[in-house]
Amino acid sequence: xxxxxxxxxxxxxxxxxxxxxxxxxxxxxxxxxxxxxxxxxxxxxxxxxxxxxxxxxxxxxxxxxxxxxxxxxxxxxxxxxxxxxxxxxxxxxxxxxxxxxxxxxxxxxxxxxxxxxxxxxxxxxxxxxxxxxxxxxxxxxxxxxxxxxxxxxxxxxxxxxxxxxxxxxxxxxxxxxxxxxxxxxxxxxxxxxxxxxxxxxxxxxxxxxx
Amino acid sequence: xxxxxxxxxxxxxxxxxxxxxxxxxxxxxxxxxxxxxxxxxxxxxxxxxxxxxxxxxxxxxxxxxxxxxxxxxxxxxxxxxxxxxxxxxxxxxxxxxxxxxxxxxxxxxxxxxxxxxxxxxxxxxxxxxxxxxxxxxxxxxxxxxxxxxxxxxxxxxxxxxxxxxxxxxxxxxxxxxxxxxxxxxxxxxxxxxxxxxxxxxxxxxxxxxx
DNA sequence: GTCTATAAAAGGATAGAC
DNA sequence: GTCTATCCTTTTATAGAC
Numbered sequence: 001x002x003x004x005x006x007x008x009x010x011x012x013x014x015x016x017x018x019x020x021x022x023x024x025x026x027x028x029x030x031x032x033x034x035x036x037x038x039x040x041x042x043x044x045x046x047x048x049x050x051x052x053x054x055x056x057x058x059x060x061x062x063x064x065x066x067x068x069x070x071x072x073x074x075x076x077x078x079x080x081x082x083x084x085x086x087x088x089x090x091x092x093x094x095x096x097x098x099x100x101x102x103x104x105x106x107x108x109x110x111x112x113x114x115x116x117x118x119x120x121x122x123x124x125x126x127x128x129x130x131x132x133x134x135x136x137x138x139x140x141x142x143x144x145x146x147x148x149x150x151x152x153x154x155x156x157x158x159x160x161x162x163x164x165x166x167x168x169x170x171x172x173x174x175x176x177x178x179x180x181x182x183x184x185x186x187x188x189x190x191x192x193x194x195x196x197x198x199x200x201x202x203x204x205x206x207x208x209x210x
Numbered sequence: 211x212x213x214x215x216x217x218x219x220x221x222x223x224x225x226x227x228x229x230x231x232x233x234x235x236x237x238x239x240x241x242x243x244x245x246x247x248x249x250x251x252x253x254x255x256x257x258x259x260x261x262x263x264x265x266x267x268x269x270x271x272x273x274x275x276x277x278x279x280x281x282x283x284x285x286x287x288x289x290x291x292x293x294x295x296x297x298x299x300x301x302x303x304x305x306x307x308x309x310x311x312x313x314x315x316x317x318x319x320x321x322x323x324x325x326x327x328x329x330x331x332x333x334x335x336x337x338x339x340x341x342x343x344x345x346x347x348x349x350x351x352x353x354x355x356x357x358x359x360x361x362x363x364x365x366x367x368x369x370x371x372x373x374x375x376x377x378x379x380x381x382x383x384x385x386x387x388x389x390x391x392x393x394x395x396x397x398x399x400x401x402x403x404x405x406x407x408x409x410x411x412x413x414x415x416x417x418x419x420x
Numbered sequence: 421g422t423c424t425a426t427a428a429a430a431g432g433a434t435a436g437a438c
Numbered sequence: 439g440t441c442t443a444t445c446c447t448t449t450t451a452t453a454g455a456c
Binding site: 006037038039040041044045 | 421422423424
Binding site for chain 2: 019020021022025115119121154157158164188190192193195198199200203204
């Protein structure tokens with residue numbers, strides 16, 4: 001394979017450092033140094049630091065988004081009204097698939113997503129495109145058909161719950177090692193645990209209107 | 211009531227700004243300006259910016275932690291083996307109680323907690339004390355008795371799920387207004403939806419060992 | 421495309437007067 | 439306890455040579 005060009009090496013370095021230290025905690029200097037590039041390279045290839053983040057985010061999110069869309073297509077080709085557990089798996093699965101196990105993959109990507117989504121700064125989230133919205137809306141519609149008694153507002157609440165659990169789960173949010181098992185759980189186990197947890201949560205009967 | 215002293219006003223201003231802009235996104239200058247204090251006041255009263263964050267975090271977390279402990283005590287006084295739903299409510303309830311409704315309260319506190327817990331920087335989380343660990347451990351033990359067939363590792367996974375959902379739920383993680391209902395849900399409704407969601411998730415049968 | 425050099429600003433911390 | 443003034447570091451961004 002051809003040696004990676006500067007642009008790609010900058011993306012790789014930025015992805016790693018943004019995940020480890022956050023957006024604001026990462027300087028252009030650290031990125032270019034890790035990439036073996038010159039300080040001015042970020043400006044030349046991307047324009048600014050926030051534009052670089054947008055490029056990093058797009059590169060991470062797009063394959064996940066595409067896989068979510070394909071999974072839903074596959075499900076709908078089989079039956080027009082998929083079950084809740086299958087919808088959860090189609091939505092959540094790509095989040096794990098695109099995060100290879102081990103600290104050099106999944107936990108880092110997960111942390112990157114959390115870092116991006118939870119950053120208060122506007123600029124950090126401005127890369128979100130209509131493709132993500134479209135896929136999300138399709139899933140909401142499918143969940144709505146599988147859970148006809150659930151009001152739309154509560155359904156949206158639960159969708160956020162899915163994202164919260166999958167995004168946060170592998171981040172060492174309890175940062176000290178927990179007894180029994182350490183926080184970042186091995187890839188496949190976390191995936192199955194998350195499916196159990198979320199399928200049960202999504203399938204809960206609607207909250208009684210007070 | 212006596213006018214708030216400078217120290218308190220610094221805490222108030224810092225709590226607000228850390229929540230809105232994150233730790234790194236908030237300058238000492240911005241804090242002292244909002245507090246109507248002098249630039250040097252932070253250094254005098256707290257020592258450094260990170261010490262100020264620790265003080266802010268403690269002030270927010272301590273009442274929540276105490277309420278969680280008291281809730282568990284109340285539950286255990288009634289029965290030695292409380293039900294899952296009651297444990298969830300005792301654990302999650304204080305997170306909502308201590309966040310009065312409206313943007314000036316709950317959503318901001320919630321965002322502060324997310325900001326703190328998800329910040330990659332070490333210094334941001336170094337305020338965690340043994341009191342938090344103790345309460346968490348007591349809840350894990352109680353959940354373990356209510357769910358005897360659940361392995362401890364998966365139980366820890368689900369505990370993280372609880373925190374993820376409650377902490378993230380009111381943050382506008384899908385930052386554009388969602389159709390049907392906007393993202394930050396009114397206080398009491400979010401509370402009841404979260405209880406439904408989490409009680410069902412926690413009560414799920416253990417994931418089959420592959 | 422890549423580099424050096426530097427501009428221009430912002431931030432944290434602190435000394436010392438009051 | 440509070441304030442002014444300032445030091446020193448780090449940061450992003452860019453101009454211009456190669």
